[in-house]
Amino acid sequence: MTIKLTSRPAAGSRPIRAVTPAGLDSLSGSESKWAKTMRFSGEAGSFLVVPGEGGEPVSALLGIGASQKDAWRKAAVPFSFGALSGKLPAGQWHVEADDGAGDPTLRALAMRLGGYRFSRYKAAAGKDEADVEVFAGEEADLEEANRLADAVFLARDLINTPTNDLGPAELEAAARKLADEFGAEFSVITGDELLARNFPMIHAVGRASADAPRLIDFSCGRADAPKVTLVGKGVCFDTGGLDIKPSSSMLLMKKDMGGAANVLGLARLIMASRLDVRLRVLIPAVENSISASAFRPGDVLQSRKGKTVEIGNTDAEGRLVLADALTLADEETPEILIDMATLTGAARVALGPDMPPFYSSDAEFSASLAAASVAVADPVWQLPLYQPYAENLSSKIADINNVTSDGFAGSITAALFLEGFVERAKSWAHFDVYGWRPKASPIGPVGGEAQAIRAIYAVLQQRFGTVS
Template identity: 70%
Template sequence: AEEVAKAHGASFSVIEGDDLLAENYPMVHAVGRAAAIAPRLIDMRWGREDAPKVTLVGKGVCFDTGGLDLKPASAMLLMKKDMGGAACTLALAQALMEAKLDIRLRLLIPAVENSVSGNAFRPGDVLQSRKGLTVEIGNTDAEGRLVLGDALAEADSEAPDLIIDMATLTGAARTALGPDLPPFYTDDDGLAEEIATSAEAMSDPLWRMPLWKPYDAWLESKIADVNHVSDGPFAGSITAALFLRRFVEKAKAHVHFDIYGWAPKAKPGRPVGGEAQGIRALYHLLQRRYGA
């Protein structure tokens, strides 16, 4: 991220370790504090300050053990890809800067390892969040939405024209749509149409899923403002998106992408491994909006 920032003259800063507590990013700190490498928030800004604000937020869980709710060994084999959202947003930011779009671009990446040690956060803990909401921990393996919550609250504080967040967030999204078709969530019907149009134009498949308000009740907590996971096995990707929506109020539009970020089978030009999902469509959309 620092190399990309330097290459394009972007400002770059990092908040690391216990400084996250001093700067009020308590959920980022809680998720990453058990790891040998300290958690951090990467912040990149580029473009003239009075241009339309576009803010990207990427989940940067560099490895996910599941925390104290430990994943089985088979589920850990691909967890080096749990920073796929961060990788995709960083790549999109680079492309937008190379295109010199007239935007005020900001990139926020909460980068952590969800590890296990004596100071790991626990199921049943109640975490403070940057937004002020208290969050009951229902499962430590649902850590991505926690670090995104703090980053989204910061992104929203500037009331940007558009917030885009991307994350390898739930297995439920893959159960519903498979590895090749990432779902996205937004309350903005016009934006959803733009995304669908750009996805088709760029052969970058995406599928809109509903922010179904009745499922909000599944995130109720008896001891905090909200639980970060539902109390049942259903609609896991939708309830995750509903949790994230709580942290965005001021932005004119917000869209959340629950990507897989991985190609499990080789295809022409796309070997097995990390896969850029959604960013071709988003690049097309933003060029149409803000290009010369």
């Protein structure tokens, strides 16, 4: 059920009261009595409709949990409002909450996010939805909340779509549609043209698939604005190549283009908000398949940068396609260069599915991102580019190997591999995202998820502002 956010409360609108466990005693007599009768706890995400004398709803109670001192938990309090989706009865409602319920715009965003369902393949999708309107509060920026929700939904939809409907060609179509919406300049390099244009590793990884590999490229914004370039890993399915994954490890490999999905969501935010930047988006879109033309363990690949790369494992293909795309991005010396990729299981072991690590040697950018991450409740955590580990990527016959032999610090060594293809960018950051929500929460069901893009957007917004 989708909640429609309104800019003012309607006549006869009923209140949604945000309640902590300690605040139950402050409710009116009838609400307090009903809450006790129904054993309403006030815990985060708990919900209760309060009926009037005729049984019709007259108010609703939303639990936001106890007051939090921990910064991460406190920042996430507004997301309790996502629990309203699918529970509020039809009609007009308005939020009554104090500062303890968090930022009003995040509350509005949570109500949008909580209503998300991936229904493309459901026959009964969209039927019998209640008409629910909510006024989130005077200080809620509804335009911003809707922009953020649209960006998250784009990323979720792309990740959730199976590869039979979202291979490299369809990912190109999705990127082209977004570019056309905002009048961006769009181009693509496909198949053997990648070799002619010097993108040998993108070609090598994707050549075994029936769906040709390609490099998607679009730009938007005034030509003399600061250059911000986004690179997203677009591996639309990863079998592991000749180092084939076990079947259980392939079940979620439709999400291996989660970096590209997140980059497209972030690009939507940047263009919709008209940030004053020259945006460029690069997506190497491939399928890591198995056929007679698949690249092999032990092969040595030439890269766009000129480095030779020995293939220690064909299942470490994402960093190969990113390396060629990063080299291209770096050639025009962008102000900020960001890449996003569902790159390593090691990142999930280190930080779990909800908190992507990021890597950057730019202390100012890193500090701004860490602060924004908490402020907008979009968790990220910086891990170090520990240079001594780079030695573990050495090769006896090539300039570098694509994997280490010891299995340690996999996310860090992947970041170090990528760092070797960036020289000119004034600031570079790598995000190793999971792109998936393994457990349902008030702001989303199990499935594809946007990660880090709201935090990155907040930093870019603060740094560059909007076009006047």
